[in-house]
Amino acid sequence: MLNGEIISNDPLKSGYFFVRFHAPEICATARAGQFVHVRIAGLGQYILRRPFSIHSTDGDVLSVVYKVVGNGTEQLSRLTPGTVCDLLGPVGNPYTPPADDEIPVLVGGGYGSAALYLLTRTSKQRGVLLLGARSEADLILHDRYRDAGFDVRLATNDGSVGYKGFVTALIPPLLEEYAGKKLRFYGCGPRPMLLALARQLIELGQPGEISLDHLMCCGVGACFACVVKVRSDDGNGWKYARTCKDGPVFDARDVWLED
Numbered sequence: 001m002l003n004g005e006i007i008s009n010d011p012l013k014s015g016y017f018f019v020r021f022h023a024p025e026i027c028a029t030a031r032a033g034q035f036v037h038v039r040i041a042g043l044g045q046y047i048l049r050r051p052f053s054i055h056s057t058d059g060d061v062l063s064v065v066y067k068v069v070g071n072g073t074e075q076l077s078r079l080t081p082g083t084v085c086d087l088l089g090p091v092g093n094p095y096t097p098p099a100d101d102e103i104p105v106l107v108g109g110g111y112g113s114a115a116l117y118l119l120t121r122t123s124k125q126r127g128v129l130l131l132g133a134r135s136e137a138d139l140i141l142h143d144r145y146r147d148a149g150f151d152v153r154l155a156t157n158d159g160s161v162g163y164k165g166f167v168t169a170l171i172p173p174l175l176e177e178y179a180g181k182k183l184r185f186y187g188c189g190p191r192p193m194l195l196a197l198a199r200q201l202i203e204l205g206q207p208g209e210i211s212l213d214h215l216m217c218c219g220v221g222a223c224f225a226c227v228v229k230v231r232s233d234d235g236n237g238w239k240y241a242r243t244c245k246d247g248p249v250f251d252a253r254d255v256w257l258e259d
């Protein structure tokens, strides 16, 4: 548990904010897919922390991109530079970095484009970002991937930009285009998108990991409030795993795919 002083906390668009904390200890070890469990200043000492994926680390500065959806994020959006929040982190099981000969294909929706960003730093190959949203207005951060040299492809439900339809529809043509290359998929976004992605990867025999978003309490594996069903270690049955400690990142083949 560490003090993180807010350096800036600015609106992006469509209810998203970009907050930067001074958090040198967390930055020193943070890996893609991990998160910080934030006690939001002013929310009350006995109110639960809120989990947010680590978007980026730049020196001693840790950034998080969040959407205002309720009391906690509303309060966070009101905090001004100089306010100190108690941060627990980095927490969770990170993504497996791509091997040197693997092209990372990042598949995101919602705040997924924030959570996948650190993978742009661990890849030797030029990666691909497939980003989906309801409409152009809901797409965030894709320019940062372009700046990092990624090939960015967009999909929107209403067709306002990119492919009209679900982001997972971009995968089959990508596989044709990259035939003979080794790809590794990474997903983060709304649960229906992740389940569709996991099913598709299994059908296509492609390796990949997804980050599950689950309501959580302690964040350190003690309370078992965030369990999800995953394949057992011998591969023949199912067991319960804690999203906060055993996840949030799981192999796509190991996740229970029923809703």
Ligand SMILES: Cc1cc2nc3c(=O)[nH]c(=O)nc-3n(C[C@H](O)[C@H](O)[C@H](O)COP(=O)(O)OP(=O)(O)OC[C@H]3O[C@@H](n4cnc5c(N)ncnc54)[C@H](O)[C@@H]3O)c2cc1C
Pocket (backbone or CB within 6 Å): 035, 050, 051, 052, 053, 054, 064, 065, 066, 067, 068, 069, 070, 071, 072, 073, 074, 111, 114, 115, 212, 213, 214, 215, 216, 248
């Ligand atoms: C590992 C992990 C990483 C996350 N990373 C990010 C991130 O980078 N950016 C971001 O914007 N959000 C992220 N989230 C979701 C974020 O934690 C919640 O949106 C936040 O806790 C909501 O707090 P609140 O007090 O504003 O909303 P509440 O008042 O608690 O809830 C408002 C509404 O949001 C729903 N909600 C709350 N928490 C979640 C959740 N975890 N998943 C789905 N719905 C939820 C509630 O059911 C309710 O309908 C992450 C969640 C997890 C588990």
